[in-house]
Amino acid sequence: MAKNKKIIDKEFKLSSWAIHNKTTIYVIMALILYLGISAYFSMPRESFPEIRETKIYVSALFPGNTAEDIEKLITDPLEDKLKTVSNVVEITSTSQEDYSMLVVEFDEVISVELALQKVKDEIDSETSGEDWPTFNGAKVEPNIFELSMSEEMPILNINISGDYTVSKLKEYGEYLQDEIENLDEIKKVDIRGAQENEVEVAVDIFKMMASSVSFQDVISAINNGNMTMSAGNYITSGQRRTIRILGEIEEPSDLNDFVVKSENGDIVYLQDIATVKFKEKDRTTYARAFGDRVVMLDVKKRSGKNMVAAAEQVEVIVKNAIDNYFPPNLKVIITNDQSSKTIGAVDDLVNNIIFGIILVVTVLMFFLGFKNALFVGFAIPMSMFMSLMILNQLGYTMNTMILFGLIMGLGMLVDNGIVVVENVYRLMDEEGLSRIEAAKKGIGEIAFPIIISTATTVAAFIPLGLWPGLMGQFMIYFPITLSVVLGSSLLVAIFFNSVLVSQFMTTDDKEMPLNRIIKISSIVGGIGFLILFFGGEYRALGTIMVFTAIMLWVYRFVFRKMANRFQAKSLVRLENWYEKRLTNAFKKKQPFIIVGTTFLLLFAAFITFGISVDMQRTKIEFFPENKPNQIIVYIEYPQGTDIDKTNAITKEIEAKVYSVLNDDQYTDGDYNFLVESAVSQVGEGAGNPQTDGGSAAEMPHKGKITASMREYKYRKGEDSQLLMQKIQKALVGIYPGVLISVEKDANGPPAGPPINIELKGDDYNELIATAERMRDFINSKNIAAIDELKIDVNRDKPAMQVLVDREKAGELGVTTGQVGQQLRNSIFGAKAGVFKKEGEDYDIYIRFNEDIRYNSSALFNQTLTFRTNTGKLREIPVSAVASQKNSSGFSAIKHRDGQRVVTVYSALAPSFTDAGAVVSQIQNEMLNYSDLSEDIRVDYTGQIEEQNKQMTFLMGAFFSGLGLIFLILIFQFNSISKPTIIMIAIFLSFIGVFGGLVITGAPFVIMMTMMGIISLAGIVVNNGVVLLDYAQLLIDRKKDDLGLDDSEYLSKDDLLSCIIRAGKARLRPVLLTAITTILGLIPLAIGLNINFFTLFKDFDPNIYFGGDNVIFWGPLAWTVIYGLFIATFLTLIVVPVLFYLAMRLKMWVDSKRNPATEVDSEIEMEAAE
Secondary structure (H helix, E strand, C coil): CHHHHHHHCCCCHHHHHHHHCHHHHHHHHHHHHHHHHHHHHHCCECCCCCCEEEEEEEEEECCCCCHHHHHHHHHHHHHHHHCCCCCEEEEEEEEECCEEEEEEEECCCCCHHHHHHHHHHHHHHHHCCCCCCEECCEECCCEEEEEEHHHHCCCEEEEEECCCCHHHHHHHHHHHHHHHHCCCCEEEEEEECCCCEEEEEEECHHHHHHCCCCHHHHHHHHHHHCCCEEEEEEEECCEEEEEEECCCCCCHHHHHHCEEEEECCEEEEHHHHEEEEEEECCCCEEEEECCEECEEEEEEECCCCCHHHHHHHHHHHHHHHHHHCCCCCCEEEEECCHHHHHHHHHHHHHHHHHHHHHHHHHHHHHHHCHHHHHHHHHHHHHHHHHHHHHHHHCCCCECHHHHHHHHHHHHHHHHHHHHHHHHHHHHHHHCCCCHHHHHHHHHHHHHHHHHHHHHHHHHHHCHHHHCCHHHHHHHCHHHHHHHHHHHHHHHHHHHHHHHHHHHHCCCCCCCCCHHHHHHHHHHHHHHHHHHHHHCHHHHHHHHHHHHHHHHHHHHHHHHHHHHHHHHHHHHHHHHHHHHHHHHHCCCCCHHHHHHHHHHHHHHHHHHHHHHHHHCCCCCEECCCCCCCCEEEEEEECCCCCCHHHHHHHHHHHHHHHHHHHCCHHHEECCEECCEEEEEEEEECCCCCHHHHCCCCCCCCCEEEEEEEECCHHHCCCCCHHHHHHHHHHHHCCCCCCCEEEEEECCCCCCCCCCEEEEEEECCHHHHHHHHHHHHHHHHHCCCCCECCCEECCCCCEEEEEEEECHHHHHHCCCCHHHHHHHHHHHHCCEEEEEEEECCEEEEEEEEECHHHHCCHHHHHHCEEEEECCCCCEEEEEHHHHEEEEEEEECCEEEEECCEEEEEEEECECCCCCCHHHHHHHHHHHHCCCCCCCCCCEEEECCHHHHHHHHHHHHHHHHHHHHHHHHHHHHHHHCCCHHHHHHHHHHHHCHHHHHHHHHHHCCCEEHHHHHHHHHHHHHHHHHHHHHHHHHHHHHHHHHHHHHCCCCCCCCCHHHHHHHHHHHHHHCHHHHHHHHHHHHHHHHHHHHCEECCHHHHHHHCCCCCEECCHHHHHHHHHHHHHHHHHHHHHHHHHHHHHHHHHHHHHHHHHHHHHHCCCCCCCCCCCCCCCC
């Protein structure tokens, strides 16, 4: 019996220690509040967490070579070397004209730094060989680097324009570039729309031939004449003098006087055969803002740095430059500022937290009374600030993933506080214990259950903490934040709440005397009015104080009476009604009917959900379909298109896009309330960061138009998704031969195109031909969800083949290398040193002058001037030993794991979101496609591949979490039946989830809905543990009263009495858990946004519905709300019924084993009279 006594008279030593050391606890509370508030203001703000891929990029620039040459000379040797590196998951590569890019993906076991070193070692080993190609007299040096998407996407653009030359605008841009790049937060600033300068020596081929001068004569003259070198030390009279030969030019015009040939008294100066210019390099980039030419700066931050702080410092630099450095008629505008949108998203979530807290505390006040509500409400900011303190120490940023974790935890974190406060209050009210005795006993009764319930809730999220890959890096902040919040709430409940209730809890709700209310409200309100009118930036604090003073009176005469009436009448009626319903649930066959009906509902929910999916009423989405914050039009001509032609077509497309953007529907006078800015780029910087990230290729065939939307709250209800559809419609099929893709900024990490079909094989011509036939076949099926099928490579890259007649060339003493170098020097040019000016180096290039550079007759009729072995000067026309013909080549050659690959891809058409259904339809149609070689393998990859992978992981995580929960519950209850009951309750809560999705027609968003289901499991377990643990405690106490041993069973009547009492005692905590969790999520689920900061500061709440947060997090929030609505009924009715059935089954089994035991041999469910 002593053992039984120990079990039922519980005291939790840690809480008792806290009660006896309240001063220490008060100091700790103050310290946590200070550190938490400091963390809130110091944590860097971001929209989404940064992702660091375990990918290493290798790029190599080798100008003047075709895609086939790049593949053979650069890509293949590097791939062969890298495929032997350990921990490599996949190697992909792209070989295109002049450029090779390899992406080496490693598994997550290895650090990025070690992966980078491994790749570097292998590349260095390969490039050190004698066969590695050279350019301009030096070996081609591959660039090896890691790439962060956050460092590739500009955080803002700075557009500079005015009545100045481009070179002058670029000079102003370089000033800003230097100033901004000095910031620690900034990685680099790229200048678009302007070229670097160079010294061009434009030779006249006819004058060169007349003077018998070769390219090599010019290169040698400049290289040897434009140099400064040391000749050693000259010692005289005991002094060492360093001898320096000064020969560097001071101005490009100095080159005119260089002698390039001196023979038999004939002197040929450079100015006799060439024109020297200090000019911009050949144009590789254009930039415009709303159609007007600008010099644009792309500002990119460093990984892990504070975007908001970086943008603020950039603004200061720009303002200072405008005020003190730039001329007044220079126009400098900051556009595409992502920091303002980040601040907006973060602030909206913070306001959602505040709104949720207000709703939760209001509900608590009605259920528990004002003072007790304050005890529980205190746990909210305390747990939040403790969580922020911990997350800040872990180095995390303040992003939407973290903040939603706090919102999700808002309702869950009060659970522990509710159970503690409610149990202590019950002991003081019903058993007449003192505050300290009630606190010790009350917390002792429920300490272990709330620890276990918290552990089980956290256990549901532990598998999510092991999420692999990019998606894991992105989503892992959610389970980590929730785990930290729940852990913090447990500490608050055990230590802080225990002290507060032991010191201040009362069972009687005494009215505050009027004179005291007058005194307090006068002081608080008076100070508040002073701060409100004279506080400046702190006037919001004054508003809060005035509001608090008013609410004292409102509570005194309105809320207090309402709360007391609710507790004295409504809550009592509810408890009595519930007791009656629960009692009726045990009568006759009712338990079997309730359980059977519940399982039928679960079965029906799954069946109707499946039917709804088949009918396409319920769509399956991978990630929530966001409203565009940026609409991006990617323009791509065939490879080899001149940049001027690309620029011309981009201008035409700009005009059509801007006509849609500036429609009267979106403008108020000259003000566009939907579109904030629109910029276009051609050439460099016009690539898609998702596919061209890290590429340094010039891309003269590509253009890009980026339209940035204003924040959601300023759009006056206009839908940017519809705007995007209008742009797509305006650009469909109007420019044959031009690939136009209208896309938007994506939510979450990149997952690839929704439709992505890869063809692998060795013969690239056959692969491309098959891809074209496959595209035509799929197009013939008229699948509405396909936007436009594209092929990522083609064989239409214009080329010219020069064939050298080796026999004739040999007879004339000419080599193939001489022919190739002569033509290369003529067109691309040859580097002949550098010109140094004001700390900058400018290349000196020798090439044909522009008039004849692209003249076929001049190119092939020029003479090769050289000396034979005997020193005789010989001049041979190129056309004498070579012929040329036009041809076409590959735009690019792509590899995956060393195998050539061609991809057919497409985005989804407007209003279509279910990629899985579309790909399934394509796969079914492809069953009838017969024109496929056995040498070609077809794979469906991209988003659908990632979607299936993540769905598999989430299902595994869900069941792994359930397994962990089950093991913890076995440890808690030392039983199989109780954990099984709670597991059944989790699955039965799916009735609410899938029923809610079917009824509302909302999509099943794989990433968010599955995480909602996992979150729901933790909440259902929490309620089940608290109820069943208390029921078991009452059973143990009853056994103790009756003198029964642990192995003996209560009578049926006593068992029912204990279960009904436990249900009634836990009605309030279970209801409060559901209501507070739902209310915490409601503002985000319905998209109600109230700005409490502007409300208290400017009396303007800026109320609006919708926004990016509700689109992204809404599916998860509604999943929890639907499921919790049903799960609450399950916990209050079905769980007690299942527990009763389980206990009666045990009693029946025991009676069969021990016939002498006086227990009914039949399980007849009759209520206690």
